Amino acid sequence: MIGIAGTDEKLEMLKSKFGFDAGINYNTTENMVAAIKEAAPNGVDIYFDNVGGSISDAVLFSINKFARMVICGAISAYNNTELPKGLSVQPFLVKNSALMQGFIVSNYAEKFPEAMKQLSEWLAEDKLTYTETVVEGFDNIPTAFIDLFEGKNTGKMIVKI
Numbered sequence: 001m002i003g004i005a006g007t008d009e010k011l012e013m014l015k016s017k018f019g020f021d022a023g024i025n026y027n028t029t030e031n032m033v034a035a036i037k038e039a040a041p042n043g044v045d046i047y048f049d050n051v052g053g054s055i056s057d058a059v060l061f062s063i064n065k066f067a068r069m070v071i072c073g074a075i076s077a078y079n080n081t082e083l084p085k086g087l088s089v090q091p092f093l094v095k096n097s098a099l100m101q102g103f104i105v106s107n108y109a110e111k112f113p114e115a116m117k118q119l120s121e122w123l124a125e126d127k128l129t130y131t132e133t134v135v136e137g138f139d140n141i142p143t144a145f146i147d148l149f150e151g152k153n154t155g156k157m158i159v160k161i
């Protein structure tokens, strides 16, 4: 399992706390295509995409046959003022018979009670690992939100009111 993040501290946490095998710092890596190929010499079967843009484009060069790409978010694109010019994904999907699907968590709203119960149990049993970045005060909500785009949080961003 390989994680991509913006600081070496976050990569260290991915490995030491969350069980990732390797990490790539996208801010200090010049050639993401080569770095992903090096980290995943056998290719990528599953890509969980939170960011979109050039990082996700680079992953496409390493996908395996029947790869699955879960499109959770595209934070690199949220502040774009023009339509981004990225790779065309179709040739990669066709060549690899790969699947790309987005989702919104509310699609599964009817399963929230079941999820809350299961996640609470896993938390109580120490089977779920998480980190939080807690910011104090209602007035800091805008700053906390903007900080997400600069990677200032290391865990789930929480504003304590």
Ligand SMILES: NC(=O)c1ccc[n+]([C@@H]2O[C@H](COP(=O)([O-])OP(=O)(O)OC[C@H]3O[C@@H](n4cnc5c(N)ncnc54)[C@H](OP(=O)(O)O)[C@@H]3O)[C@@H](O)[C@H]2O)c1
Pocket: 004, 005, 006, 007, 010, 050, 051, 055, 071, 072, 073, 074, 075, 076, 077, 103, 104, 105, 106, 148, 149, 150, 151, 152, 153, 154, 155, 156, 157
């Ligand atoms: N599908 C859904 O239902 C759903 C629901 C909630 C959230 N989301 C999406 O899931 C993703 C993660 O959300 P979260 O709330 O858990 O946030 P998060 O991952 O805790 O924080 C956002 C992180 O994104 C990274 N980032 C910021 N700008 C970036 C860029 N231009 N390129 C690459 N990475 C960048 C930063 O880390 P670095 O230091 O690594 O840059 C930052 O810490 C977001 O895309 C969000 O929109 C989807």
